[in-house]
Amino acid sequence: MNQPEQNTSHAPKWVYMFGDGIADGTAEMRDLLGGKGANLAEMCNLGLPVPPGFTVTTEVCAAYYDNDRALPEALGAQVDAALAHVGKVVGAEFGSRDNPLLVSVRSGSRASMPGMMDTVLNLGLNDETVEGLAKRSLDARFAYDSYRRFIQMYSNVVLGLEHHRFEDILEAAKDDNGYALDTELSAQDWREVVAGYKALVEEERGEPFPQDVHAQLWGALGAVFGSWQNQRAITYRRLHSIPDDWGTAVNVQAMVFGNMGETSATGVAFTRNPSTGEKALFGEFLINAQGEDVVAGIRTPQAITEAERRINGSSEPSMEAVMPESFAHLKAIYEKLEGHYRDMQDLEFTVQEGKLWMLQTRTGKRTARAALKIAVDMAREKLISRQEAVLRIDPSSLDQLLHPTLDPRAERDIVATGLPASPGAACGAIVFDPDDAEQARNAGKPVILVRVETSPEDIHGMHAAEGILTTRGGMTSHAAVVARGMGTPCVSGAGAVRIDYAAGTMTAGGHTLNKGDIITIDGAAGHVIRGEVPTIQPDLTGDFGVIIEWADKVRRMEVRTNAETPGDARVAREFGAEGIGLCRTEHMFFEADRIQAVREMILAGDEAGRRAALAKILPMQRNDFKSLFEIMSGLPVTIRLLDPPLHEFLPSGEKEIAQLAEAMGVDPEIVARRIGDLHEFNPMLGHRGCRLAITYPEIAEMQARAIFEAAIEAGKTTGKAVIPEVMVPLVATRAELDQIKERIVAVGEQVQGEAGERLDYLVGTMIELPRACLGAGDIAKVAEFFSFGTNDLTQTAFGISRDDSAGFLAEYIRKGVLEADPFITIDRAGVGELMKIAAERGRESRPGLKLGICGEHGGDPASIGLCETIGLDYVSCSPFRVPIARLAAAQAALRKN
């Protein structure tokens, strides 16, 4: 332990007092006092009853480390003076055997680092003061329990002994007495445990447990400062980009006890209802109890207000009824704090022998629904502005409101947990085969499609299912991406689930479930649940609508949607989408009525054969586009030319190959050979995207024709034409786009000639390769718009396949190598810089170049912030994320100003 060295020289102010209605510090002094210290000071300055104490500043932390982990010599006098003052305020004395002052010693840094550093409670107890506490509390059992807790905590934090050594002693004591629970131990039993603890410390340390309360305090101060550099804290700082040199402050505060008889109590309260947002004091308390008792749930806490008691139908009296004075005091404090902090507060308080003490105030956590109501109410109360209200809502939290959710009151038999791949809850019978899913849907029976992984061949089954469960793949696996796009709940990568397709069974959590058995999945939590769990439908009216309306007033970027089915397009437009930013045409190729022609096209030996097959697909594609254009009339629609490698459209099983060969009237071996020829080691980096349009320009020509013809037709039916934006994927160089654009424009001329009508359209490109970002200046000479495909850009910039990343990315985040999954939030330093380079070079060579994003990140609030910084014109996201993106874009615009 680092006793301060003796020195009489004049020292800086290292200790800031608080309590008794005044404080040396304020809320603004966060850098010096840490968050907790500054907040305690602020509450004192507001005149609130805070247990007195003092903060040892972050400068002491710096000095501690500069001085080879020794506390500065001159600190001693300041701490002694502060301790004496605290004792005076509470009428007790540190180390007094009659009326001992006990203190807590807690870290508190500038940024919140919950649980990362060490805490010591009940400091000031020794063999003598424990008797004083017993007398004062009239509860020897409580006093000795507190003492043994203090020894255990102190020995662990300050002396470095392991918890389990103490637990072993306690367990042995219980065994000896035949007790099952800690609560069965008497005061005498605890005395014996304390003796055992002290013997252990002496044995391990070669010296007794420190009885000198000042030595205890110095030890605790050194240990808490030292915990700034423990491994947990270092990792946390790396993850949250908190500089090492900030250091922590340490708060020493008088302990107060809510368990000193019937005039004592402890509780937690919210200034508004955190579930509903209703403006009413909400909380619970327990008489003659400590804070941990409220949490532990051994006794049922009582309501704070009478109103709440009535709602709960409780016979236990409310605080309002039994402690009217403390209640009135608390009520006044809550109004003061909410007004001061201008947000809903989460309070902790203790009543010690009739006196109310405030232990903490902080901004309260709340449900998404409550957050909306509170923000709208507070704006109407003029407590905050409308813009502040918009900024108060976490856009991601809206996801809860946009999908059905599990009834929180229902029981859940969770058999496995996977990744929360697509939010929402769904329930249905297990099917393992996409065809079965479709049949069940046609029979009106809800199903959950369970697959090891999904592929584009499974799309029809995914559409038909209420929910999707896969045992492999990450947050951006095929199943996850498609499910989010469709708004279908999905749990992916549930590795503990084993599927036996042949037997038609899955095993999970020790259960074997058969095809047809009912399961429920919670795509927001990643839970797989046996049986049916009731769900709650979303409600998007009221406060939700008000906030979104306020958000739209300040938003700069447009919000489009990624959609290719009329259903998705309609949902998105209802959610406020301002066009389509990405229509993936390959999804259309999988539809049952055309997959045969698609396969003929792929298997054709020459261009003529391909053109013949494409001619069959043309009218169907035209109709697809026409429906979309009608739904999106008057808005822009971006259509991406065929992107995936052709082998994705071909079957892989022997049986399916035989079926296809028969349908086409060719030798199965020829089909198998062609499939073999098309095999790729790394399909993500293979013959796909614009490379298809270079080698098979006839495919791009067919698609361009379908788009242009549909646009002219839809323009006639709706009277408000869309402006199609033809998007060429996976461009790396200008020359690729040059050649493909030439073909598209030629088709455009032809179609306009045939129709005798003018048609406005744009030809642009996805920017999804690092090479394209660097060459963007050149590419923009040809491209009329850029749309950032940040999924593939992240894959290529990092060299990580999103489908294969589940195996190591979670570990990367756990070990602090990556702050966040780059497939969820854009990596600013790498992918973000590539986007910035592309945007700058593109706009330099084509001023006013339209820029958007259509990767999954387009629906991620943090990434939307980056898009605003780069100056994109729009973001595009899956239909169910459109409202989230509208809010996030508004916030990004507000934060930029």
Next chain:
Amino acid sequence: MNQPEQNTSHAPKWVYMFGDGIADGTAEMRDLLGGKGANLAEMCNLGLPVPPGFTVTTEVCAAYYDNDRALPEALGAQVDAALAHVGKVVGAEFGSRDNPLLVSVRSGSRASMPGMMDTVLNLGLNDETVEGLAKRSLDARFAYDSYRRFIQMYSNVVLGLEHHRFEDILEAAKDDNGYALDTELSAQDWREVVAGYKALVEEERGEPFPQDVHAQLWGALGAVFGSWQNQRAITYRRLHSIPDDWGTAVNVQAMVFGNMGETSATGVAFTRNPSTGEKALFGEFLINAQGEDVVAGIRTPQAITEAERRINGSSEPSMEAVMPESFAHLKAIYEKLEGHYRDMQDLEFTVQEGKLWMLQTRTGKRTARAALKIAVDMAREKLISRQEAVLRIDPSSLDQLLHPTLDPRAERDIVATGLPASPGAACGAIVFDPDDAEQARNAGKPVILVRVETSPEDIHGMHAAEGILTTRGGMTSHAAVVARGMGTPCVSGAGAVRIDYAAGTMTAGGHTLNKGDIITIDGAAGHVIRGEVPTIQPDLTGDFGVIIEWADKVRRMEVRTNAETPGDARVAREFGAEGIGLCRTEHMFFEADRIQAVREMILAGDEAGRRAALAKILPMQRNDFKSLFEIMSGLPVTIRLLDPPLHEFLPSGEKEIAQLAEAMGVDPEIVARRIGDLHEFNPMLGHRGCRLAITYPEIAEMQARAIFEAAIEAGKTTGKAVIPEVMVPLVATRAELDQIKERIVAVGEQVQGEAGERLDYLVGTMIELPRACLGAGDIAKVAEFFSFGTNDLTQTAFGISRDDSAGFLAEYIRKGVLEADPFITIDRAGVGELMKIAAERGRESRPGLKLGICGEHGGDPASIGLCETIGLDYVSCSPFRVPIARLAAAQAALRKN
């Protein structure tokens, strides 16, 4: 046709005359006169006998396009004057029926664009002048053949009629007469063909073939200028980055004929022997013949010198003997030209009625061997400097000299052609299985390993084989990369070869070959040849050694090698490698004595199991490194930690899985499941590189220990320790390297403590991901060196898998989308910029950071030039490319100064 408009205003000088020993232009006026025009002028200025003519400048080309494809009006008078002058020099007259002047009309742009634009020969012939030609040549057959050729060429180039229409008429004439060959046609027959041609033109055009020779000339001028914008020329320019606005000049030159009797002749000559480099006039000629006759091979050409005639053992007299005056003249000219151009010249000449005319001089093509001899000889003759000699050698051409080659005189029965994946020729019995290859090697029998594709499991068989043939994969497929690294000849991606593993046969070119049949492959040409073809062994002494010695004097960058076997390391050191830039440790993992332990490690369920298996591998790895360190004593050796995904080490077949399970004493299903768990969709972007070291740090620790222990041991045996450079692959962020370096340094401390010795080593990283290039400043704070892994950097920047690129990359190059295969030559605009960014940011944060390249590009001369520009410290390449890299690095240094 674009007749010049009449206008009397003063015009710029558009026509530059040459001939008669003087010229308006010089060799320096390439921009205005094009390459051919400038060179013809230069020869005239040297006083050489060049058929007179004139050049219409590139400015006229610009005017032609500015003026909507019309020739400027004022050009007419200048051309007429020039024509008259030409006629005067040769004593003939354009359009004269007695003594007609015939001219050629040829394009000639600043940069050579061979065959891309149009040419018209024999212009000036019509129904009257053809008779004059017949009389002057005493050969009516020749005159009418020339006329019909002119009509055909003119009609095609100027009038846009297709060749085959004329061929049809000729074929019909031959059929009618029962002729098989053109040479059977008589003068009268040709007259009839001419009549047929003229009728065709009149029918198609509605007007007769132009008889006005001036109209012919205007038509040809317009057409040749117009051909600057034909598709071939546009594509060629795009591929070679030639600006569109350069335009072409047009050369009009008097025709001379070598077929005007026994005093006429035509021939080609080299100023030195292009095969051997010997300093002696070398060439062949034919009396009474035209240039095309020399090429056509119908008559056997005669030697030019007596010395050569004797060597050939020919009974036909030499030019020296039969035309002593012309020969003496030619000899004088050759000396003058070689002295003037300071390089070996390739000359074309014609003797018309005893007068020697020079038609062309250009730098002569030569074999690699000749190039070396000529460069060394010329430097010794003081004709060029030693630095110029170094710059004269194409580094890539050395490849021919470093490997066995096929005897050029031997017959070759080529059955298929693939990609020239690894140079050299090899011959052996066909085997389809790597194990068979190994057995055959042990039995002393040379084999060619034939596979659809190779994988790391096949390494032992690849080592054992004389050559490797694959039917799939590109220039950078596994087979190609490994083969080049081993210096083993390889033909990859021979798609026309079909392999039936089950039957043990391959089919190619209509032949079915069985296991055991002998084939030969030519890895420099991509040929697959049936049977045995004799080979010639390389010889690296003499001129080769001299040039490399001169090169080393001016080289700045070091040249290291990529090697992991003692054999490769030894070869590389003999070739002058200055260390190892890349030792791929995974190759060591496949050795038979350790693959079992590697697989145990992978299949182990926990860290303890992995550590137990790794302990078995440690001594073997240490010995591997020790051998390398001994061979490379005193030089740096860079060792890359394990890079490939673990599934590459596991078997895939059911039988092999069963064997492995038995050897390990576990259930085959467990092995199969683990293999299934490790499966990846895109292994290139999967769980590999430093991601393995993050999730299984124990592997990196074992490797670090093996490296450090080996370095200390080898230092003792050799007395000259290597400085090991531990290289962490596939780093994307600094945090990855932080964590791994910490482990490596900890092992380093341990090993040094155990050995009681100090050890110098570096820890650095591959830079092979775009994310790493952008974050290089941050990474360099930890990395002590960067080594650019340009294979993976190209794959990720472009989003192209090199293993899957064969299907479309060839088409990309054919269609002009890419100038070169980016896996062979670094893409400067994209990958090059990423490297530049990384080098700059890296050196900014760590001045003096060591930079190298270890991708395949390290042996590519063009890429080495880029490396010099970026300022790398070294390049590293496969052993057989070390001499090439030494020369290329020297050239890069010379070019930069």
